[in-house]
Amino acid sequence: MRIDDIRQRLRALGAGPSHEQRVLRLWSQALSQDAGKRRPEDFLPRSLRDGLPGLVAELDGLARVQSAHPAADGSARLLVALADGLGVESVLLPRDGLCVSTQVGCAVGCVFCMTGRDGLLRQVGSAEIVAQVVLARRQRAVKKVVFMGMGEPAHNLDNVMEAIELLGTLGGVAHKNLVFSTVGDRRVFERLPAGPVKPALALSLHSTDAEARARLLPRAPRIDPAELVALGEAYARATGYPIQYQWTLLDGINDTPAEMDGLVRLLAGKYALLNMIPYNRVDGLPFARPAPERAEALARGLHRRGVLTKLRQSAGQDVDAGCGQLRSRPDARTLSASNVDRAITPPLRTHLEGHQPA
């Protein structure tokens, strides 16, 4: 379902523009439709009041928490069932963040990612994207939404932009706290600057060598890394938010001196932040992460050479919630729905940086 479908349903029930805004604001902020000083009977037309419970039940059915998997760092992976029985995963992140999925599966097929292994099953509708935020907000505050879960947002651009627009207006999320994450697609650089809500942008780079990058991200659009950085730089300057470049650090593959030189060549002096994320283990894949001391030395070296670099650990790795580990899965370690509340209320917050997928 798309947000536009909800708007049309509301109009069919007799909603005017202000009624429509009110219903969508309360829904996207996970508040009851009775919330606020003004009682619905003083404000909403009768036909809308009569039809609203049915619509709310339908919205509740868009996404349901099937199981929750709390991690030691205060994050939690949520397995979310969609109305047609397919599943996506969202990750509650430290510091009021949420990582949402935009597709069931993914067509880009990055060789180090679990999500891409089965290809694309279907798009996630804009209302289903917002519904993931609503589910999370029923558990705790959500002040930042990163579009870094399952899927490539650029391949579902209309739905993602519609969700961003609602979350950045009625949903009350600051625009710089909405983070669109992509492998790079020319359509993104046309659409994002034109929208009423301009999100921050994360670009998955992973290699500075065009051929090596094409091997790692086999079905990503062929944009030379230097051109990708130039496009990113223009967006960063236009919005005032630095670009976050994502670099899944793979032992022996993109931790070489040539790649480090390439990063300095592309990113030194740019309005950018490089997130180096040591690879998260995925069963059956032949990749490894460099030793921690080596990863730290690489990040320090880049920093010294003028590239603002952060070495990050994905949140929730112990429950497979880290970058590249999400998928639609049946899982034996599920919690019953009644335990979900208790289980995902983070008992501790760490200073771990957010989930930073590829």
Ligand code: SF4
């Ligand atoms: S890393 Fe992102 S773009 Fe690549 S296959 Fe996984 S979900 Fe898709």
